[in-house]
Amino acid sequence: MTASHLHDPGFLDGNSPSHSFREVLSGTSSVSRFSPLKVSSCHVLPALLISNEELDALGARFKFALVRKFPGSRLSLESIHKFFFNLKLNGELSVIVLNKNNVLIKLRNDLDCCRVFAHRSYFVNNCYMELDKLSSHFDVCVESPIIPIWISFPILIPHLFSSCILQGLGFIFGQPLKTDNATANGSRPSVDRVLVELDITKQYPDQIWLDSETLGYAQNVEIEVFPFYCGHCKALGHSKAECSVLHPILLLSPYM
Incomplete structure (x- = not known):
């Protein structure tokens, strides 16, 4: 039918x-x-x-949308609006309640989305808030393994100091968001850093091939240590080996 x-x-x-x-x-x-x-x-x-x-x-209109999760009690919409107003964002935003622990934050441009998502969590009025990127398969009941992580490219060849090249390097690993200030203004040429949305359930190389096939070289890659993710609980903060749901004995033996 x-x-x-x-x-x-x-x-x-x-x-x-x-x-x-x-x-x-x-x-x-x-x-x-x-x-x-x-x-x-x-x-x-x-x-x-x-x-x-x-x-x-269907998800295209939510490409700059974030979901705020409140593990404890949720702030009022007025408090959330005031918090974002104080951030002095460039564009407009809207806040929509999804359920008692989640609100949808619809931002209007990439710059604001990158700026807000880069922090991942905030304390506002003594209330802890976590951020997730909205996707077409988003589930409010689980934590997304896709989070912003800094990736460094030490001793990058000077002629490759280019926004286009740095964005391309980020795309090897995930969705690039931005560079840090030192990289953007060229004040620290020894290390270039790119903030990238990474799926932390995957493994990534510590070297990549850069430049042409014949004259290129192996560029070292340093990825910021990211949190554990439990595939069973669908939650950040612990691995399967440390999961007390899978291994109840861990609750009885905290020093194991």
Whole structure:
């Protein structure tokens, strides 16, 4: 069973009045165009099957969105807005409550997103807040293993001190966000640093090949130590070997 071709105007924009699905999906505005959706079954359950391409298209309007997690009590929306106002961001933002422990922060540009996400966590009014990058497969019940990590490239050849080259180096490992100030202004040529969104469940090389195939060289790479991630708990802070859920004996023997 398939539905007709549709346009997807998206929700969570805060500026659309309520309409019927027929009104919304028959629109002709410049919004995402989708192939027929497939209603089927999967894993013995009724299913609406959505392709990865369609999920990516749906997520495009959230490319500068972050999710704030509150392990304890959540701050009021007024406090969150005040916190961001004091950061003096360049663009506008909106804050949307997802549930009692999570809020969606929709930023409007890459600069603000990089600046806020680079810190990963904040204390505001004595309340601890963690940041996750929103993705098409985001789950509010688990912690994302994709976090910003500094990668250093020591003794980089001077003619490679270029934003284009540094961004390309970052893409080898993940999604590059920015360089540090010393790299940007060239005041520390001995080490160039790039902040990159890394999946910390993966392993990365300590050397890469740089320059041309014939005249290039092996460039050393130094990755900032990143936190452990437990694939069982889907949480940061401990490894599977240290997981008390998988290994209850650890609760009885804290010094093992």
